[in-house]
Amino acid sequence: MLNKKLLLISIFIATLLTIAAVNADEKLLMPDDSMHQVSLMQSFMHGAYDGVLSVGELKSNGDTGLGTFEGVNGEMIVLDGNVYQARADGSVHVMPDNEKVPFATVTHFDNDANINNISAKNFDDLTGKLDNEIKKYGKNNMYVVKIKCNCSNITVRSVEKQEKPYKEFTEVAAVDQKVFNYTNQTGTLIAIYFPEYMNEINMPGWHIHFLNDAKDKGGHVLGLTIENGTGQMDEIHEFDMDLPTTDTFKNMDFSEDMSQKINSVE
Known part of the structure; x- marks a missing residue:
């Protein structure tokens, strides 16, 4: 009788493990619907430029996105699972x-909608058209849009690597920003949108890298x-974030409204 009970218990446990394994496999196959952020935009603006995650750890959280590197060493473009650095000397490197x-926003890109025939005469024209697209789905969601396009002209910036003691980013952008104007470029725009109610976490509106x-x-x-231009849009409903563990971050004063400073550098 005892052996029979042990056999039944073993079968029951094996069944539970099988169900758990199947559910885990199904979860892995499901599209990831989360935006993963490293640190706060507000702490970054205050000068929190020390690394929080490694590039390898960041890639496990997403294959598409943007950000920067320790010490604000250039601009980050995450595309097709590769992490690129656009440096202040104008060169681009795989990292x-x-x-x-120290700061980044990424997702495992899942194409929820296509946007065709995208043309724009300037930055505001493009973001206005993107605003019209997301109104179809809800302006209070988060979005990542990848746009393959021809740029008759495009102006981009990068920033020289900073050394401690770190300056606030408004001063960095005013002093150590390098601006490049290019013509007749074919490439990809990575555009990330945060809704207005998340303005204490990131910049509301559109943040775009190329x-x-x-x-x-x-x-x-x-x-x-x-x-x-041809766009693919990922509509996102989940959010998670890695915060710095430094004493500087733990004691940082977030009472200041940073919205004007953020807008000034974006």
Whole structure:
């Protein structure tokens, strides 16, 4: 009788483990619907430029997105699972997994909708058209949009690596920002949207980086004119974040309204 009970218990446990394994496999196959952020935009603006995660850890949380590197060492473009650095000298490099990341926003991109025939005469024209697209789905969601396009001209910036003691980012952008204007570039725009109610976490509205097809030009987009753009949009409903563990962050004063400073550098 005892052996029979042990056999039944063993079968029951084996069944539970099988169900758990199947559920885990199904979860792995499901689209990831989360936005993963490293640190706060507000702490970054105050000068929190020390790395929080490695590039390798960041890639496990997403294959598409944008950000920067430790010490604000250039602009980050995450595309197709690769992490690119657009440096202040205008060059572009694939970054190793051990490089540190102080601020970034990434997702495992899942195409929820297509946007065809995208043309824009300037930055505001493009973001206005993107605003019209997301109104179809709800302005209070988060979105990542990838746009393949031809840029008759595009202006991007990058930033020189900072050394401690770190300056606030408004001062960094005023002193150590390098601006590049390119013509006749084909490439990809990575556009990330946060709704207004998340303005204490990230910048509300659109934040856009660019990487050309040759992978030798890119950066944070300041202005552009594009033709023949084709977009893919990921509508996102979940959010998670890694915060810094430094004493500087733990004691940082977040009472200041940073919205004007953020807008001034974006």
